[in-house]
Amino acid sequence: MTTKRIAVMKQLLAFTGIEQDRLQLEWVSAAEGPKFAQAITEFTNLIKALGPSRLKVAA
Amino acid sequence: MDYRTVLTTCAYCGCGCGLYLEVLDGRVVNTIPCKTTPVNEGKLCVKGWNIHEFIHSPNRLTRPLIRKNGALTEASWEEALDYTAGRLWEIKEKHGSDSLAFLASAKVTNEENYLIQKFARAAVGTNNVDHCARL
Amino acid sequence: MNEKVKAKVKELLASGRIKGFWGLRTMQGNIGPFLFSSPDDLDELVVGDRERPGDTRYPLNKLLVNLARCYPEEVFGVLVRGCDERGLKTLYSWNQLNPEKVVPVGIACPQELAEACECLKPFPDEFVAGEKAEGSEFVSVANVESLSLESRLEHWLDQFAKCIKCYGCRDICPVCFCKECTLEKDDFIHTGDLPPENPIFHLTRAVHMAGRCIDCGLCNEACPADIPLRTLYKKVADIIDEEFHYRPGYGDPKEKSPLNILGEAPKH
Numbered sequence: 001m002t003t004k005r006i007a008v009m010k011q012l013l014a015f016t017g018i019e020q021d022r023l024q025l026e027w028v029s030a031a032e033g034p035k036f037a038q039a040i041t042e043f044t045n046l047i048k049a050l051g052p053s054r055l056k057v058a059a
Numbered sequence: 060m061d062y063r064t065v066l067t068t069c070a071y072c073g074c075g076c077g078l079y080l081e082v083l084d085g086r087v088v089n090t091i092p093c094k095t096t097p098v099n100e101g102k103l104c105v106k107g108w109n110i111h112e113f114i115h116s117p118n119r120l121t122r123p124l125i126r127k128n129g130a131l132t133e134a135s136w137e138e139a140l141d142y143t144a145g146r147l148w149e150i151k152e153k154h155g156s157d158s159l160a161f162l163a164s165a166k167v168t169n170e171e172n173y174l175i176q177k178f179a180r181a182a183v184g185t186n187n188v189d190h191c192a193r194l
Numbered sequence: 195m196n197e198k199v200k201a202k203v204k205e206l207l208a209s210g211r212i213k214g215f216w217g218l219r220t221m222q223g224n225i226g227p228f229l230f231s232s233p234d235d236l237d238e239l240v241v242g243d244r245e246r247p248g249d250t251r252y253p254l255n256k257l258l259v260n261l262a263r264c265y266p267e268e269v270f271g272v273l274v275r276g277c278d279e280r281g282l283k284t285l286y287s288w289n290q291l292n293p294e295k296v297v298p299v300g301i302a303c304p305q306e307l308a309e310a311c312e313c314l315k316p317f318p319d320e321f322v323a324g325e326k327a328e329g330s331e332f333v334s335v336a337n338v339e340s341l342s343l344e345s346r347l348e349h350w351l352d353q354f355a356k357c358i359k360c361y362g363c364r365d366i367c368p369v370c371f372c373k374e375c376t377l378e379k380d381d382f383i384h385t386g387d388l389p390p391e392n393p394i395f396h397l398t399r400a401v402h403m404a405g406r407c408i409d410c411g412l413c414n415e416a417c418p419a420d421i422p423l424r425t426l427y428k429k430v431a432d433i434i435d436e437e438f439h440y441r442p443g444y445g446d447p448k449e450k451s452p453l454n455i456l457g458e459a460p461k462h
Contacts, residue, residue, distance in 0.1 A: 060213070060214075060265055060268070062214070062229045062261060063229075064221075064226055064227050064228055064229075066221055066222055066224055066226060077224065079226045079227065081257065081260075083261070083264060088260070089257075089260065091226070091227060091252065091253075091257075091366075092362070092366075092416065093224055093226055094225065094226075094249070094250040094251075094252065094415075095223075095224040095225050095226075095244060095250055096224060099418075101415050101416055102360075102362060102415075102416055102417065102418040103360060103362060103416075103418070104358060104360045104418065105358075105359060105360045105361055107360075108360060108361060108362060108365050
């Protein structure tokens with residue numbers, strides 16, 4: 001259900017002018033520490049590359 | 060089953076939006092904005108949309124209440140009117156007409172609103188008249 | 195058009211097939227929703243074309259749902275356009291109405307209205323009056339999509355900033371039937387904010403319209419701030435169709451919304 005909702009949400013964000021990469025879904029179990037760290041690092045790098053959200057600038 | 064839609068005017072402010080109240084078995088259950096009234100053309104504000112809620116509210120006053128020894132107690136209309144008139148007279152005599160003010164309501168008719176301002180100006184002698192719907 | 199509908203309703207009421215008929219009626223010079231219960235009352239029945247076709251549509255489905263909750267055993271007739279029929283089918287699929295207790299009387303919308311609404315199917319499956327018009331593409335959605343990402347955000351923030359939070363879009367919506375609404379929950383929305391949190395408030399409602407919105411456009415008509423909500427929800431419907439091949443109200447009412455069942459994962 002979550003994968004479905006995220007898929008819809010990403011497209012809706014794009015339609016309303018927000019980069020859809022700002023929304024990511026990753027499945028990580030409590031036993032997968034390194035995977036969690038990697039996912040967060042990748043996401044942080046992605047967000048940094050995108051720069052500040054225009055939503056924040058607008059507010 | 061007795062279901063009706065009743066066209067009426069929103070009582071919350073001076074705009075006068077047209078709306079239908081849905082009445083089911085003697086109870087007002089819902090509000091629908093009227094599409095053909097020129098004032099609102101099928102639109103309402105949040106107050107108008109919920110106007111049916113106050114009609115059956117248990118918090119509504121149904122009888123006159125007078126505060127006696129700090130507690131509101133039910134009174135007859137006779138007693139309430141006598142008390143109010145007496146106090147208005149007393150205050151006017153002691154502190155002057157402008158120490159009194161009259162607050163009218165959107166939930167009564169134009170004629171009743173006319174009467175209250177007439178009473179304030181002609182009988183009591185003050186221009187302190189205001190209205191709950193001065194949006 | 196009125197006469198054909200009247201004849202059909204008269205027949206239904208006279209035969210005792212239905213307890214009442216949800217239609218529109220001229221009352222004191224205005225047009226409003228009315229529950230017709232006798233064949234003799236039908237003189238004033240109208241279909242909601244006052245000055246222009248379809249300019250006085252009301253959420254008859256929603257009124258029907260509310261009444262059916264109080265009188266679940268009774269059978270009611272209801273006036274339906276293409277959009278209303280989609281609404282009925284969607285309400286059946288979400289178990290809000292029993293199809294056995296509803297008798298729709300359909301009318302087809304003229305081309306002018308179909309184009310103004312950008313309606314994909316401006317006629318119900320069966321109708322007693324009107325002629326089948328051509329479906330129309332979602333031009334308004336394409337217009338927004340032609341903008342850059344930056345302009346889109348600017349456009350929608352400007353639109354949503356006009357919101358006076360009357361909840362009219364929700365209150366008039368035939369498929370908004372939840373007893374508890376996210377838009378009134380402090381956990382999701384800062385309920386005291388006016389204008390409401392931008393764009394969270396409207397995006398939240400848009401997400402809740404996914405797999406439900408039947409594109410009737412009543413929200414757009416009820417909005418005192420003229421926010422183009424219909425365009426937003428049209429896009430949501432497009433997304434659901436693209437991801438899950440589902441459009442609420444167009445197919446078999448037994449088919450559930452992809453957001454109501456687990457089903458298959460989206461292809462993206």
